[in-house]
Structure formats: C-alpha cells, structure tokens
Amino acid sequence: MYREAALNKFEPEKRNILYILHELQDLNPQHYVAKEDIEAVADYLNVPYSFVHGVATFYTMFSLTPRGRHIIRLCDSPPCHLMGSTSTLDHIRNKLGIEVGQTTPDGAFTLELASCLGVCGIAPAIMINEEMFGKLTPERLDAILDERRNSI
Amino acid sequence: MNIVRSHVLIGMDASTIMAGARAVQQELVKEIKAKGLSGEVAVMETGSLGVTNMGVVLVVYPEGLYYANVTKEDVAELVEEQLLKGRLVKRLLYTQAPKRFIIKKERTGLMREQPRIVLKNCGIINPENIEEYIAEGGYEGALRAIGKMTPDEVIAEVKNSGLVGRGGAAFPTAMKWEFASKVPGPEKFIICNADEGEPGTFKDRLIMEGDPHKLIEGMIIAGYAFGATQGYIYIRGEYTLSIQRMEKAITDARAMNILGDKVFEKDFSFDLRVMKGGGAYVCGEETALIESLEGHRGHPRNKPPYPVVAGLWGKPTVVNNVETLANVGDIMRHGANWFRKYGTAKCPGTKVYTILGHVATPGLIETEMGTTLRDIIFEYGGGISEGKQFKGALVGGAAGAFVGPDLLDVQMDFVNLREYAAALGSGAILVMNEDTSMADMLKNVLHFFKHESCGHCVPCRLGTAQLVEVMDRIVDGSGGPDDVDRLLSIATVMKDASFCPLGQSLHMPISSCLKYFRDEIAGNQ
Known part of the structure; x- marks a missing residue:
C-alpha cells in the first residue's frame, strides 16, 4: 500500500507532520488529504485524529476535499x-x-x-x-x- | 587542453524556469555541440540575474552581454552569430542590464560603485557547486571564526559590526546570540526563518536559489557563537527550488566536512536540516514558526519566555532571517570595520529590496542602508513606467506603510523611517502610479490580513473581519460618515490588544494610508 511506504520514509516524529502530509497529498490521485490519510498519520505518529485534522486544516497548502488534475x-x-x-x-x-x-x-x-x-x-x-x-x-x-x- | 574562451551563464530561478530556461539550456548545449564549440564555450547555470520579467535571461562572458526573452527557437541564431561569428543578436540584446553594484553617493555628490555583500555571488556562481562558492572566498569567514576565535569574540565582532535583523523588526543580531549563549544547557538551536510570506518580498528566495552556501556559512557561525549544534531552515512550502538547492548544498557541505561532526576538524559539531512549511503567513512570526516546526498548528506563543530562553522543544533558540544570516560570513571574513563602511551609523550594511508595481524595471536590488526612496525608484527601478507620475508606495509589504511623495527624499534605514511613522519592514517597495485607487489597494491589504489571521486571539480574528466589512462598504459607496474613523479605531484596538505582531501591525498600513490619502478614501463613502 502506497500510504505505508510514504509514511515509512519519515521517522515517526511529530516534527515531520508537514512533510508527511505534503507527501500523502502529492501521492493521492485526487490531490487532497483524505480521511484515510489523516487516520494513517494519526496512527503512525501516535497522536489523536483531531490533532492531525487540526494541523491539516490550518495550512492553506492542504486541501481536505478532492481536487482536479x-x-x-x-x-x-x-x-x-x-x-x-x-x-x-x-x-x-x-x-x-x-x-x-x-x-x-x-x-x-x-x-x-x-x-x-x-x-x-x-x-x-x-x-x-x-x-x-x-x-x-x-x-x-x-x-x-x-x-x-x-x-x- | 581546451581553453574556454566564452562562458554563457543562464539564470535559473522560479520565474525563468517558468519561461522555459531548462529547454533553452538543453538546446544551447545541443547546438554548441553541433557547431563543434563544446571545448570553447561553457554553458553554466546560475541564480537570478536580477532581471525579473524578461523571460529567459542569459549573459555571455567575457563580453558581459545580456540577452533577454530568449526562446528555444532563438538558440540556433544566438550560437551561430554570437558564439561562432562574434556578432551581436540585436533583437534579443538587453541593454538595461541590472546594476550589479551598489551606487554610493559621496558627500561631493559624485557617484561611485561598490561591490554587493548579500547578493555578491547571485547570478555569477553556480549555486549547485560548492567549489565555486569556496573559490569566491566562501567559508573563509566560518574558518576564521571557528579556527581562530572564541565564541565570545565572534559575538563581539558581530556586535561591533552593528548588524540588525533584516526580517523587519531590526533587533540587534549579536544581542540575540549573546542572550542565548548565556542560557545554560547542552542543547540549543538556530533557526533560519525562510517562511517569506510578506507580500511583495522574494529576496530570501533569490538568496537561497542563487547562493545557498552563504546561508549555511552564516548559520554555522551563529551556531558556533552561542553554542547551537543543530540548525533548521524553515522554508515556505511553495518554494520548491529553494528547498531543492538548500538540500543539495547541505549534502555537499557535509561531504566536505563543513557540516557534521568536527567542523573543519575542530572541536565543534553542527548540522542542518531543511523543514518545509505548509502555507501560513503567521508562521513568519518566530514563536508561531517554532510551533509549526514542532509539528503543531502555527499559533504564536506567549512571550516571555522568549525563544532565546525557551524556544524549540523548550530549548534556547535563536531565530534569524535569511538576509541577516547571509551577511554574517562576510562580516567574519572582512571584520566589523569593513561592514561599517556601508550604510548609516545606526544601521550599517546594505539592504536588499524588491521593487515592484508601476516601475520600468522591477526586480531585486541591493543598496546601502540610507538610500532614499527616490534613488531606489528612479536610479535602480528606472522610474515610473509608461511616463506616468508617482503617487505613492507601499513600503515593507502588507504590514508596511503607505508613503507619499514627501517621503521620497528621506534616508531609508530601520531607525530613521520609524521617526516618520513608517517602516522598512521586509524591504518590499510596491510603487503606485497616478491611476491607482488607494481605496482599492487598502481594501486588498485588509482582505489579505483577514485571510491570514490565524484565529488564535479575539482582537485579530474579529478585528480583521470587521475592517474588511467597513472597507468593503467604503469602496462600494454605501459607507457612513464615520467609517473612515472606524477603520482607525478598530486598528488601534487591535494594535493594543492583539496577541502577536500580525494583528498589531495592521495599524501601520491603515494609519499611513489615511495620512496621505484620507480625502480620496473618504470621497468614496
């Protein structure tokens, strides 16, 4: 699964969260951070879902809805x-x-x-x-x- | 052995790559090979050549000729005429080549030229080749600092140079380092703030794209001075090329033992890491940036404690701007007295400006502190475009100040401008001609702040929204008689009560715009 491979490129440390989100968004065929992405990051970094969601919605470069090519x-x-x-x-x-x-x-x-x-x-x-x-x-x-x- | 008789330098930055610089470069190499000139003509990549809206730009040395708006289709002719036969291709020749020197006005009124400091290598060396940086005297400053001086002596030298932060707040750089050096603890951090979000500012991007090792050298010296062993460069997520070039430069420096364990084989270890931002203006504020680096939402922190006491992961941390750190290597190499020969007594050195808007030749320049706005616009920027009149300028980005014609002859440095209730800020100068609607510009600035307010504190979150509401009324003509004053009173509350500089700084563009253009804006309502 591509998600796992993407996550494993980074050490499971909170400071890598922006890199990880960028990576997952770039790999997503619809160019957004999906619910499954947030769940995977939360598990990987051992933080609550709400924490990852909070970070992803704060920065303008991340989209939580599917986007065009x-x-x-x-x-x-x-x-x-x-x-x-x-x-x-x-x-x-x-x-x-x-x-x-x-x-x-x-x-x-x-x-x-x-x-x-x-x-x-x-x-x-x-x-x-x-x-x-x-x-x-x-x-x-x-x-x-x-x-x-x-x-x- | 081949003797290279001609060098073609091709400017590679975000805007020339957009215009097809890579394709032109490939075509050049191909065409030169086809004409059998491979051994005689070298094609080299460099950072921005300082010409920003003229497509692909290249310079041919030793003649020093600039060619602009070069396309793939022009390459064959260029190689045939210029490189093979030595004839000019006049239709592509660019004669308004940027001033690669600082124009110094002597007391006698005569002009003379001086070399640049921060942008010295930009557009001259290949930024992806560490050896070219070293050949230009690079890392000599770091070697002198680490090899021959104690950390306290380094701090003293930078203090004597009078260097102040170039990010906008103009805090003495050495003082930050000194505070951090006195806080005990084995682990300290240096952060380079490259989250350049101030509208109209792209100086840091061009420094990182054009001369990345200069930044690394400054950070090594800073780390040595106050005892940091790890540095972070926090770069805007949008700056793809800057991120690539900095990462390459860090790898190359590690390979030469300039970063890593025992730098220069001395008893000092230091390493760097690039961090990529996610797009948030507020992260330019140092504590918000630290929060973001730790992997949180970029909300600012309470001060005190200041980052020099408790910053990244609670450890002593110094946050410096890219341009500030880019000055440090040369200060250590040539000494504080050399640096003081530039600029004014209170603000020595140079300042990098971006000149934009209605000027003939927009772009990036470096001049001495204390240069007047008139010289910047008319000497460097080529004057107002299309023969129009100067109306005003927005100096220092969105959080900066509007200025009118009466400030054209004021000597600009951080200290002096403060006396005129204006600010140099990030050094962005947006020039507006007589046709500009100031109400529309102010409205745009307020919308920007509404979008970028992080929502952490009430005065800024609600204040920016109310300001936009009032300003929209004024612009569409449905405003009441008190609306102009209402702008100012909301901004005053925000200045007093906002948590961080984002909300506090809005007072500056509003009050300065009303100072010069109140009648025009009131006429709208």
Whole structure:
C-alpha cells in the first residue's frame, strides 16, 4: 500500500507532520488529504485524529476535499492586485465556469486563491501544480489553460 | 587542453524556469555541440540575474552581454552569430542590464560603485557547486571564526559590526546570540526563518536559489557563537527550488566536512536540516514558526519566555532571517570595520529590496542602508513606467506603510523611517502610479490580513473581519460618515490588544494610508 511506504520514509516524529502530509497529498490521485490519510498519520505518529485534522486544516497548502488534475492557485496579494489580478481571476472564472474553491466537472481544474507566491516580479501570477506562470494576459491564460486541459 | 574562451551563464530561478530556461539550456548545449564549440564555450547555470520579467535571461562572458526573452527557437541564431561569428543578436540584446553594484553617493555628490555583500555571488556562481562558492572566498569567514576565535569574540565582532535583523523588526543580531549563549544547557538551536510570506518580498528566495552556501556559512557561525549544534531552515512550502538547492548544498557541505561532526576538524559539531512549511503567513512570526516546526498548528506563543530562553522543544533558540544570516560570513571574513563602511551609523550594511508595481524595471536590488526612496525608484527601478507620475508606495509589504511623495527624499534605514511613522519592514517597495485607487489597494491589504489571521486571539480574528466589512462598504459607496474613523479605531484596538505582531501591525498600513490619502478614501463613502 502506497500510504505505508510514504509514511515509512519519515521517522515517526511529530516534527515531520508537514512533510508527511505534503507527501500523502502529492501521492493521492485526487490531490487532497483524505480521511484515510489523516487516520494513517494519526496512527503512525501516535497522536489523536483531531490533532492531525487540526494541523491539516490550518495550512492553506492542504486541501481536505478532492481536487482536479491541475490546481490553479491565483495570487491576489497587493503586488499582483496592483498589476491586475482581479481581471485574471474573472477571466479564469468565466472560462472554466467555476468559482474559487470549485473543481470543473471533468476534473481537470480546481481554482484556489493563494497568498503571495513570491514571484511578484512577474505579476500578475498563478501557479498550476508546481509551475509558475506570470505576466498573464487573457490570450496567454487561454493558451496555458487549453494546453493543460489536454494534458494529463 | 581546451581553453574556454566564452562562458554563457543562464539564470535559473522560479520565474525563468517558468519561461522555459531548462529547454533553452538543453538546446544551447545541443547546438554548441553541433557547431563543434563544446571545448570553447561553457554553458553554466546560475541564480537570478536580477532581471525579473524578461523571460529567459542569459549573459555571455567575457563580453558581459545580456540577452533577454530568449526562446528555444532563438538558440540556433544566438550560437551561430554570437558564439561562432562574434556578432551581436540585436533583437534579443538587453541593454538595461541590472546594476550589479551598489551606487554610493559621496558627500561631493559624485557617484561611485561598490561591490554587493548579500547578493555578491547571485547570478555569477553556480549555486549547485560548492567549489565555486569556496573559490569566491566562501567559508573563509566560518574558518576564521571557528579556527581562530572564541565564541565570545565572534559575538563581539558581530556586535561591533552593528548588524540588525533584516526580517523587519531590526533587533540587534549579536544581542540575540549573546542572550542565548548565556542560557545554560547542552542543547540549543538556530533557526533560519525562510517562511517569506510578506507580500511583495522574494529576496530570501533569490538568496537561497542563487547562493545557498552563504546561508549555511552564516548559520554555522551563529551556531558556533552561542553554542547551537543543530540548525533548521524553515522554508515556505511553495518554494520548491529553494528547498531543492538548500538540500543539495547541505549534502555537499557535509561531504566536505563543513557540516557534521568536527567542523573543519575542530572541536565543534553542527548540522542542518531543511523543514518545509505548509502555507501560513503567521508562521513568519518566530514563536508561531517554532510551533509549526514542532509539528503543531502555527499559533504564536506567549512571550516571555522568549525563544532565546525557551524556544524549540523548550530549548534556547535563536531565530534569524535569511538576509541577516547571509551577511554574517562576510562580516567574519572582512571584520566589523569593513561592514561599517556601508550604510548609516545606526544601521550599517546594505539592504536588499524588491521593487515592484508601476516601475520600468522591477526586480531585486541591493543598496546601502540610507538610500532614499527616490534613488531606489528612479536610479535602480528606472522610474515610473509608461511616463506616468508617482503617487505613492507601499513600503515593507502588507504590514508596511503607505508613503507619499514627501517621503521620497528621506534616508531609508530601520531607525530613521520609524521617526516618520513608517517602516522598512521586509524591504518590499510596491510603487503606485497616478491611476491607482488607494481605496482599492487598502481594501486588498485588509482582505489579505483577514485571510491570514490565524484565529488564535479575539482582537485579530474579529478585528480583521470587521475592517474588511467597513472597507468593503467604503469602496462600494454605501459607507457612513464615520467609517473612515472606524477603520482607525478598530486598528488601534487591535494594535493594543492583539496577541502577536500580525494583528498589531495592521495599524501601520491603515494609519499611513489615511495620512496621505484620507480625502480620496473618504470621497468614496
């Protein structure tokens, strides 16, 4: 079982909890921290279920609901806002037909808001999975999203 | 033997990789080989070249020519013309190359250039090669400290240099170390705060991506100075490349006996570990960061006891920012007096700034403490973009201060700005032109804080929500006559009553924004 292998990569110490949650979320086919993941971590670290749940819900990088193949994280911190992130957001919402926090019916995209992504030099920016995209215009966004939709 | 006559340095950071730097690099190597230049031209990877929104950027040495917006398709032409025939490819040439030097204004009004400190190696050496760092004099400071000085002498040297924390609070670095050194106990920790969450700030990311060994050297010296044997680097989960580069650098340093048992074969052992964050602004606060490192929700702790007395797992702990630690190696190498030649009497040294927003050339710069905002925007940032007028700037990130034109000529350092009720903070400078709606910007800042409030204490949890409610009313025109004052009174309560700096610091952007743009914001209601 992949969960066990993932857990065994880390010593069963509380300080490793964020690493473990990142790992399990990355391995989950639906890119989220499932109830079974939380249970497994709680058993492995010998802490209550509520403790792991509390940690997982505190940090914005973890999702407790299933997500699409491509997770769009849009930055709306002041530098991106100044350079037009509101229209970027509107464009994505219209194009994909989803609101922030939702996933497209085909399971291709999930839209999330993120705090500063730390790439303000190329504002307005989004992150799709591990990749950054900046200096976004409607045309550029269309190209990026179309290409992503067709990839797995 | 081959003599390399030309070096191509390709900038590899999160934004150039996004623009396809890896593909360009592969194509370059392939094309150079195809033209039979493999022995003569070397392609090397380096950190950010300081040009941040121009796609893939590379520099050709010895000419020092910058090429920007290079795509895979341009490579054949570039190799053929520039590298084989020695002719310029003018359409890709980038002539506004960033200033790799610190511009120092003498009293005579003349300008002269000085080398950088923190960013000295960024964009010059290969960050994944420890030998290049050592060739530039790296780890000499650590060797001098551990080989020739006592821990107390190291603390004294850093104290004499006048180094203060670069994360925003500007606390004297040596004083933290001294406190921790006096607390008894065999186990102490040094933590590097690389949870860079302040909007508009990415200096720490570029230091870690461009020169990771500089941070390791600073941490070794700090550990030696106050007796820590284990260090942690807490990096934001979003900073994938920083995490990879730091981990590689730590492995390489261990292999050379620079980390581990008996560092430099002296009687001092020290090791480092990278920890990955989960995305929470409040974890930039040192006690929240410690909680997070221990594997908890990132809630701040009561102070006192301060971390230097009881920090990580209750042990004496010093938390320093990346940029602070990146200064330490050179201070030990060249001495405190050398460091004091830079900056102002109260704040010696340099500061790394990120210039963003409506400027011609946004990016990362390093200047002396005491440089004016005007010089930063107009000398380094190339002035306001599209020929517009300067309206204001948000200095120091979301928890920073709005400033108007009257502060353009104030010497900026941590101490001096405080007198103007502003703050240097993290060094983010977001420049806004005449078309910017200040009400909209303030609203954005307040939404940011509402999202990032951790919920631990009532004033911050409820205060941020109420501020957003009031500000939304003001912006959509349904506000009452008292709403502007209400913003200030809520912020004042939060400043007095919030548990940690997150809630306390909101007063700064609100009061400073109202100081300069009150009429404009009130006009909305």
